[in-house]
Amino acid sequence: MKKFLLLMSLLVLVLSACAPTSGEEDKKEEAGSGEKTKIEYWHVNAETLGGKTVEKLVADFNAQSDTVEVTAKFNPDMYKGLMQNLQAEAATGNSPAVVQVGWAFLDYFSQNFEYVEPQTVIDKHFPESKTFLEDNFLPNIIDLAKNSEGSQVGIPYSLSTPVLYINKDMLKEAGLDENGPKTWQDVEKFAKQIKEKTGNYGIYIQEPADNWATQAILESNGAKMLDNGKATFASKEGIEAYEMYKKMVVDDKTALHIGWDQGIQGFIDGKVGMMYTTIAQRSNVQNNAKFDVATVKSPAFEGKEVRLPAGGAMLAITAKDEKEQKAAWEFMEYLYSVEGMAEWTKGTGYVPPRKDVAQSENGLKAFLEENEMMNAAIEQMDGVVPWTSFPGNSGLEAEQKLLDIRDEILGGSVDVEEGLKKTEKEINELLGK
Amino acid sequence: MLEKLKPYLFLAPAIVLLLVFTVIPMVYTLYLSFFDWNMISPTKEFVGLDNYINILTNDTTKKVIFNTFFYIVVLILFNCVITYIFAFIIGYVVKRFKGFYKVAFFIPSVISLVVGSILFTWILNPISGPVAIIGEMFGFSIPNWSKTDGLVIIVLSLIVSWKVFGYNFIVLYASVVGVSKEIIEAARLDNISNLRIFIDIVLPMSSATGFYILILTIVQGLQYVFTPIKVITQGGPNYGSSNLIYQAYHEAFVVYKTGQSAALAMITLLIFVILLLLEFLFVERRIYYENS
Amino acid sequence: MKTANYKNMILHIILISFILLTIYPIVFAISNSFKELSEAFTSTLSLIPEKFTLENYTGLFDSIPIVGITINTLITASVITVAKVATSFLAAYAIVYYQFKFKNVTYFALICTIFIPFTVTMIPNYLIISELGLQNNIWGVILPQMADAIGIFMLTQSMKGIPKSLIEAAKLDNIPTKYIMKDHILPMVKPAVTSTSIWFFILAWNEYVWPVLILKTTENFTLPLALQLYISSEGGTNFTVAMALSVITMAIPLGLYLIFQKHIINTFTTSGIK
Numbered sequence: 001m002k003k004f005l006l007l008m009s010l011l012v013l014v015l016s017a018c019a020p021t022s023g024e025e026d027k028k029e030e031a032g033s034g035e036k037t038k039i040e041y042w043h044v045n046a047e048t049l050g051g052k053t054v055e056k057l058v059a060d061f062n063a064q065s066d067t068v069e070v071t072a073k074f075n076p077d078m079y080k081g082l083m084q085n086l087q088a089e090a091a092t093g094n095s096p097a098v099v100q101v102g103w104a105f106l107d108y109f110s111q112n113f114e115y116v117e118p119q120t121v122i123d124k125h126f127p128e129s130k131t132f133l134e135d136n137f138l139p140n141i142i143d144l145a146k147n148s149e150g151s152q153v154g155i156p157y158s159l160s161t162p163v164l165y166i167n168k169d170m171l172k173e174a175g176l177d178e179n180g181p182k183t184w185q186d187v188e189k190f191a192k193q194i195k196e197k198t199g200n201y202g203i204y205i206q207e208p209a210d211n212w213a214t215q216a217i218l219e220s221n222g223a224k225m226l227d228n229g230k231a232t233f234a235s236k237e238g239i240e241a242y243e244m245y246k247k248m249v250v251d252d253k254t255a256l257h258i259g260w261d262q263g264i265q266g267f268i269d270g271k272v273g274m275m276y277t278t279i280a281q282r283s284n285v286q287n288n289a290k291f292d293v294a295t296v297k298s299p300a301f302e303g304k305e306v307r308l309p310a311g312g313a314m315l316a317i318t319a320k321d322e323k324e325q326k327a328a329w330e331f332m333e334y335l336y337s338v339e340g341m342a343e344w345t346k347g348t349g350y351v352p353p354r355k356d357v358a359q360s361e362n363g364l365k366a367f368l369e370e371n372e373m374m375n376a377a378i379e380q381m382d383g384v385v386p387w388t389s390f391p392g393n394s395g396l397e398a399e400q401k402l403l404d405i406r407d408e409i410l411g412g413s414v415d416v417e418e419g420l421k422k423t424e425k426e427i428n429e430l431l432g433k
Numbered sequence: 434m435l436e437k438l439k440p441y442l443f444l445a446p447a448i449v450l451l452l453v454f455t456v457i458p459m460v461y462t463l464y465l466s467f468f469d470w471n472m473i474s475p476t477k478e479f480v481g482l483d484n485y486i487n488i489l490t491n492d493t494t495k496k497v498i499f500n501t502f503f504y505i506v507v508l509i510l511f512n513c514v515i516t517y518i519f520a521f522i523i524g525y526v527v528k529r530f531k532g533f534y535k536v537a538f539f540i541p542s543v544i545s546l547v548v549g550s551i552l553f554t555w556i557l558n559p560i561s562g563p564v565a566i567i568g569e570m571f572g573f574s575i576p577n578w579s580k581t582d583g584l585v586i587i588v589l590s591l592i593v594s595w596k597v598f599g600y601n602f603i604v605l606y607a608s609v610v611g612v613s614k615e616i617i618e619a620a621r622l623d624n625i626s627n628l629r630i631f632i633d634i635v636l637p638m639s640s641a642t643g644f645y646i647l648i649l650t651i652v653q654g655l656q657y658v659f660t661p662i663k664v665i666t667q668g669g670p671n672y673g674s675s676n677l678i679y680q681a682y683h684e685a686f687v688v689y690k691t692g693q694s695a696a697l698a699m700i701t702l703l704i705f706v707i708l709l710l711l712e713f714l715f716v717e718r719r720i721y722y723e724n725s
Numbered sequence: 726m727k728t729a730n731y732k733n734m735i736l737h738i739i740l741i742s743f744i745l746l747t748i749y750p751i752v753f754a755i756s757n758s759f760k761e762l763s764e765a766f767t768s769t770l771s772l773i774p775e776k777f778t779l780e781n782y783t784g785l786f787d788s789i790p791i792v793g794i795t796i797n798t799l800i801t802a803s804v805i806t807v808a809k810v811a812t813s814f815l816a817a818y819a820i821v822y823y824q825f826k827f828k829n830v831t832y833f834a835l836i837c838t839i840f841i842p843f844t845v846t847m848i849p850n851y852l853i854i855s856e857l858g859l860q861n862n863i864w865g866v867i868l869p870q871m872a873d874a875i876g877i878f879m880l881t882q883s884m885k886g887i888p889k890s891l892i893e894a895a896k897l898d899n900i901p902t903k904y905i906m907k908d909h910i911l912p913m914v915k916p917a918v919t920s921t922s923i924w925f926f927i928l929a930w931n932e933y934v935w936p937v938l939i940l941k942t943t944e945n946f947t948l949p950l951a952l953q954l955y956i957s958s959e960g961g962t963n964f965t966v967a968m969a970l971s972v973i974t975m976a977i978p979l980g981l982y983l984i985f986q987k988h989i990i991n992t993f994t995t996s997g998i999k
Contacts, residue, residue, distance in 0.1 A: 040941075046953065047788065049960030073941040076953035081937070084686045088848055088938055090473045092855040108689070112473045160959075201560065208958055209667040209687075259579050259665065260958060262558045268766040269561035284961035288763040311959075349960070393471060397688040407671035411580065439902065440823035444831070447816040450872035455838045458849035472848065527736055536986055537744045540751060543978035545931030545949050548971040551962065552750045555769065563753070563770045595747060600927070603989075604920050641882050649875070652839050660933075681844045698845045705840035713833075 036069040037327040039097035039319060042086070044078050045348065049280065053347025061334045068327040079105055079313060086113065086318075097319035097328040101154060103144065103310055103387035104210060107395050110147040115316045116325055117152050118332065125326040129333065136336070136354050140384060145314040148229070148391045155336065156353035157344075158312030161384060162206070162216050163376045164299060165267065165275040165285055168292040174198050174273070180296040184217070184244060187274070187299050191254035194273040202254035204263040205245065206277040207410075211402040212309055213276060215388060217241050219307040220300060225388035231398070231427040234420035241301070242409060242416045250412040257410050278311055279377035282349045286373055295376040298383070308380060309387035312350055338363045351377045394430040401427055459702075466695035472685070484696035493672050494680075494697075501655065501676040501704075503586050508654040511594035512601050513647055520605040521631050525617060535606065542599035546592070546660035553592050554665055579666055582673040589661045589674055593654060601646050608642035609635055644712070651708065677701040751975070758782070758968040765965050781969035789951055790944050791973070798947040799977070801863050801936075802929040805870045809925045810918060813876030818906060820877070821884040822892055832881070839874045843934065851938055861941040870929065876921050883917035884910065919989055923982070930978055948974040 041058065045051045051074065058072045075082035079102025089095055090113060101109045109115070122129050133142060133155065145154045164187070166180040171190070174197035181187045191202025206213045215225055223238030225231065232238075248255035256263055256272055267275040268289050275285075276298075285293060300306045315332055319325045334340055341352045342363045351374075357363040358378055368374055390398040405423040408414040466484055468477040488494045523534050541549075556562050559575040568575055578584045612635050620630050636643070659678050662668060668675035668683055675683065681701065685694035752772060757765045758781050760774040768775065785791050819825075820832050850869045859865030887910065895905045911918070933949040940946055943954075952974070955967040982989070 044957075046957035046960060047955050047966070048963045049957045051954060052788065071942065074943070074954065076937055076950070076956075078958060080687060085938060087472050087686075087689075088851040089855075091848060091852055094855070112471060209669075256560065257580055258559065258577055259554070261554055261962060262560075262579070264961060265555065265558055265562075265766060266560045268763075269769070270767065271560045278959060280959045281961055288766045290763060290767055393474075397690065400688050403669070404671050407580070407669050407673075411582075411670055437825075440819035440825045440828075443815040443819035443823075447812040447835070447872045447874075447877060448831075450812065450869075451835065451838050451874065453853070454850055454869035454872075455841055455846055458846040459838075459841050461849050462845045522736065522740075527733065527740070530737065534740060534744070536983070537748065539982060539986075540979065541747050543927055543930075543975050543982065544751070544971070545933070545952075545974060547931075547933060547949060547952060547956075548754070548967075548974065549750070551956065551964070551967060551971075552754055555964065556750060556753060558769075561766075561769060566770045595750070598747070600920075600924060603923075607916055607920070641886065645879060645882055648839070648878070653875075656842065678842045678844070681842060685844055694844065698842055701842060702837075702840055702845075706837055709836065709840065 035067070036065075037067060037323050038069045038071065039324050039327045039331065041070050041072045041331065042075055042082055042096045042099045043072060044075050044082050044100055044102075044313070046074070046076070048284065050344070050348030050350075053343055056347075057335060057340060057343060061331055065330065065334075068330050070331050078102065083109070090114075095318045095320060097317065097324050098315055098331060099318050100157065100313040101316050102313045104212075104389055104396075104399060106145070106153060106314075106386075107147050107389040107391050109316065110149075110151060110153045111393075113318060114320065115153060115318050118155055118317060118329065119152060121317060121325045121329045124322075126329060126333070132333070132336075136356075138355055138381070140382070141310075141353050144310050144384070144386050145316075148389070154314035154316030155332070156310070156312070157315045157335070158348065158350045159353045159384075160278045160280045160311035160350050161308045161377050161380055162213055162276055162298050162311075163279050163295045163380075164297070165277065165281075165293060165295050167267070167270060167273050167289075168294055170194060170198060170200065170270070170273045170291070180274070180294070181299055182296075183302050184220075184241075184299045185302055188244060188248060188252075188254075190274065191248055192252060195252070195254045198273070200270075201256040201266070201272040203248065203274040203276065204256040204258070204267055204272045206260055206263065206275075207258070207406070208260045209403060211399060211406070212278075212311055212387060214242075214245075214402070214406060215309045216298060216307070217245060219309070219385065220298070220304065222301070222304055226390065229391060229431065230433045231390075231424050231431065233402075234417075234424040239417050239420055242420060246409050246412075246416055249410050279351060279374070280311070280349045282371070282373050282377075286371070293373070295373045297376045297380045306380065306383040307385045308383045310384050311387065342367070345374075349374075351381065390427070390431065392431055398427040398430050401430075462695045462698055465691055466699050468692045470691045471689040472691045480692065484692045485700070488693060488696050488700065496672050497675050497677060497680045498704075500586060500672075500674065503583075504590060504655060504658055504676050505651055507587060507590040508593065508650050508658075509647070511590060512597050512650045512654060513643070516598060516601045516646070517605055517609075517636070517643065518631075520602055520609045521627075521635055524606055524610045525630070525635075526627060535603065538602045539599035541595050542597070544596060546596055546657060547664060549592050549596055550661040550664035553588070553661075557588065580670045582670065585666060585670070585674040589658055589665065590654075592661045593657045597650070597654065597657065601650070604642060605639070605646060608639040612638045648709075648712070652705065677704070754968045754971050754975075757965055758972045760965055762963065762965045765968075781965045782973075784966060785969055785973075789946075789954065791951070793944055794946050794948055794951050795973070795977070797863050797945060798930060798949075798974075801866055801932075801947055802926050804867050805929040806922050806925040808867070808871035809873045809876050810922050812872040813880050813921070814906075814911075814914075814918070816872075816877045817880035817884050818910065820881050822889075835874045835877055837874075839878065847935070847938065850935075854939060860939060861945055863940070863945065863947070865939040866932075866936045866947070869935075873925065876925065879917055879921045880914060883914045887913050923989070926981075927978055931974075 043054050045054045054072050058070050062069055075085050082100060083105055086099060119133060122132060141156055144156050145152060147153050164180060168178045171178045174194045176190055176193055181190045187203060194200055194202040218233055218238045218241045219225065221237045221241035223233050223235050223241060225233050249257045256266060264281060266272045268285060270291055298306050298308055317325055317328045319328045336354060338357055338360050339362060341354050341357045345352045345364055346367055352358060358368060359365060389395060401423050405419050409416055409419050467479060467481060469480045470477040523531055557564055559565050559577050565575045576584060578588045616634055617630060620634060655676055655678050658676060662674055662679045666674045668679055677697065681694045681697040684690045684697055756772040756774060759777050761776055761778055764775055820828065854860060854865040859868065891909060892905060895909055931949055936947050936950055940950060952967060952970050955963045955970065
């Protein structure tokens with residue numbers, strides 16, 4: 001044992017002598033290039049979500065900029081994980097310069113963290129780009145990053161919408177139209193027929209720890225999650241939509257009720273005919289499915305228009321001093337250039353929030369011709385609405401309540417109407433309405 | 434004089450480190466449990482005992498506390514009782530391949546629970562995992578364990594047990610075979626059954642280690658389950674797999690109720706201390722220490 | 726005699742099936758680390774890759790500084806292990822062999838810290854580490870973890886089993902404390918020291934929640950953090966690369982155990998843990 005410990009400590013000594021400690025390195029760099037402003041950019045992009053692209057964009061930017069040096073920090077566990085790290089960082093009085101903020105955290109972020117509106121920074125330091133935001137973004141898209149008080153907290157960056165993935169081979173086998181269903185009523189029929197003819201599950205609707213897909217279904221039937229600061233999802237339309245969802249899961253057993261990862265595996269493995277999930281899963285599905293796979297636009301309810309909550313994130317400027325704020329925008333302007341956006345879309349599978357990137361030659365034209373599965377998401381951009389972010393200190397708790405009731409309804413332990421009404425009441429109490 | 438200072442000197446490193454990085458943070462948490470705060474907003478609102486009252490009158494907390502005890506029972510069964518029996522079997526019942534068993538049992542211990550959680554999500558996938566496929570051949574299907582109350586706790590505990598088993602086994606094994614051979618041989622000659630030898634001789638004589646494993650199982654076990662909960666279920670379905678540790682994390686970092694989380698952490702601590710006291714009172718006294 | 730043999734056979738069969746079950750997930754991991762991702766999705770049952778590929782491994786070496794990350798993990802886990810065992814040993818020695826005021830209270834208070842969940846200490850510790858400028862530095866990960874009451878508890882239990890007379894005699898002979906510890910106590914608590922070291926090492930090796938907060942750039946990551954790069958709920962998990970990384974991650978502690986296995990088990994069994 002002594003030998004073991006001795007060996008260990010020796011090993012440690014040798015290794016620590018070889019490995020440069022990062023602290024020293026930092027100091028050296030600072031001394032070497034005093035004039036470059038150093039800023040941190042916090043993102044959530046794992047290797048499977050375009051991590052490589054973040055690195056490339058940052059490296060390319062650093063190479064062409066004489067004034068700014070960006071360091072990218074990866075935050076595991078998506079936007080929640082990033083928020084958690086940001087919180088710890090804020091407690092120390094420091095902050096990164098640019099952060100990705102998930103839509104669900106829009107209100108929470110803007111109420112609790114210091115940020116500066118991008119337009120303010122542009123007006124002050126880059127008057128020549130004054131109209132950059134108006135010129136390049138659709139109004140319904142740029143509005144996604146406005147909080148409940150109307151402040152433009154950031155700029156939409158990663159944009160995703162839910163689409164319906166279909167296993168064409170399985171639809172054919174079940175004698176169904178291989179172009180997939182157009183409405184939720186069709187989805188219900190399709191799912192039933194798939195189950196009857198092939199014995200497989202008809203559909204999987206994503207069930208992560210957020211309420212995104214459920215909102216898409218409810219609001220597409222005309223329900224509203226939030227109206228004038230008051231929760232209103234337990235309306236006739238909301239209940240009707242949830243009844244349909246519950247019927248597929250609990251009564252017909254044509255829809256799979258399972259965790260997200262497992263649901264995706266099931267679809268790729270050819271055990272589920274259709275899957276309703278984010279376009280960000282496109283490359284995962286496209287590269288790994290061995291059957292003829294396609295995406296179709298998010299189904300509508302008959303005679304109604306789809307309303308699809310935007311998934312993904314915006315970029316917000318959290319830099320405190322002016323020099324860093326200026327550097328932050330310089331970096332962001334690079335990210336939002338047509339080329340930057342195209343690179344981003346290719347690497348991540350998100351939809352570009354900026355106009356004219358999709359059609360542009362130096363943008364995504366060739367890419368979209370090659371990856372037809374992207375088109376469903378790009379075509380439904382006009383149906384995009386904000387992902388409901390409940391206001392006030394209890395906003396995130398309210399969102400949690402919606403998850404709780406989803407578990408109860410899909411678990412079959414509660415009646416839809418009763419459950420939704422109860423949850424709506426509880427949320428309104430939380431919101432003080 | 435120096436001799437008198439020595440114990441303090443020896444205790445100092447541990448005490449200073451634990452004070453700075455564990456106790457002071459805990460006191461700070463205790464302080465926070467009387468406020469309504471979200472960790473960053475500049476103002477904290479003093480709410481007295483509201484957070485505690487809120488938690489104790491809340492149905493979710495009741496469910497979570499119940500789950501916590503459920504976890505404890507399952508973990509003790511898997512990680513103490515069964516492990517003990519295995520240690521005895523390898524130590525005294527089987528004669529051959531002991532070395533092989535000792536190595537093989539230990540292997541899963543080195544794996545991280547994040548990896549374990551991902552692995553089991555795939556292996557136990559109810560529709561496309563290998564277990565489901567084999568099950569299908571024999572005509573039975575795997576339930577949706579991650580969405581089923583009760584079952585979800587058992588499966589998550591199994592993942593933890595899979596990892597912890599090997600370490601607990603090695604420690605218990607060493608202790609079990611440390612029991613004097615003569616006593617056991619004598620018992621064997623008297624035709625005493627293995628079961629009685631285990632209960633009447635081995636168990637009491639290795640109880641110090643057994644106690645250590647018991648504490649480790651409860652305390653570390655609950656913290657260990659945190660990882661599979663976070664990776665696989667996020668506490669769901671409807672808090673069905675959450676325990677006190679995960680719930681405190683959930684309150685602090687998912688819904689940002691720092692005060693609630695702090696109060697929950699304090700209640701957890703209180704429950705643990707009571708358990709510890711009970712153990713000290715009823716178990717520690719009866720533990721067998723050679724020469725003491 | 727025959728029935729006993731028969732019984733023994735059954736016992737061995739049960740034990741071996743048990744081992745097969747516990748080893749299966751690891752074989753599953755290794756097998757998938759040599760599969761192509763699409764194959765991992767569609768043929769979960771087969772353990773032999775249809776198309777054997779090393780790409781998951783080579784891809785890792787190309788995309789992240791995996792050697793540096795492994796070294797970081799090794800340093801972190803080793804330093805934490807040595808520090809925890811050393812501080813615990815000293816504290817346990819004081820508690821078992823000295824009489825002083827508030828001894829029982831001190832011991833009980835120390836043990837209570839075992840029960841403090843990490844959620845409680847996370848944020849305050851982060852503030853301390855930033856204040857010390859140790860962010861994005863493995864020493865920031867190590868510093869708050871240099872003492873652990875589990876070790877104190879374990880070693881105290883073990884030392885209590887050593888006859889007091891032995892130490893008293895040594896004290897009377899005026900042997901310096903240093904040598905009492907080294908020559909008399911350490912050999913007798915070797916198994917406890919070994920088992921706690923293994924425990925601490927594995928724990929530190931796989932630690933994830935705390936390093937996530939401290940370490941920011943890939944070159945300073947530890948292995949469990951690197952694994953997070955391949956797991957994303959939204960973009961999907963790159964299962965085969967994650968498995969390749971997992972295999973690398975488990976290879977080192979497993980290798981250490983196999984090398985020292987004989988030694989460890991012998992230490993355990995010759996003196997036994999009391």
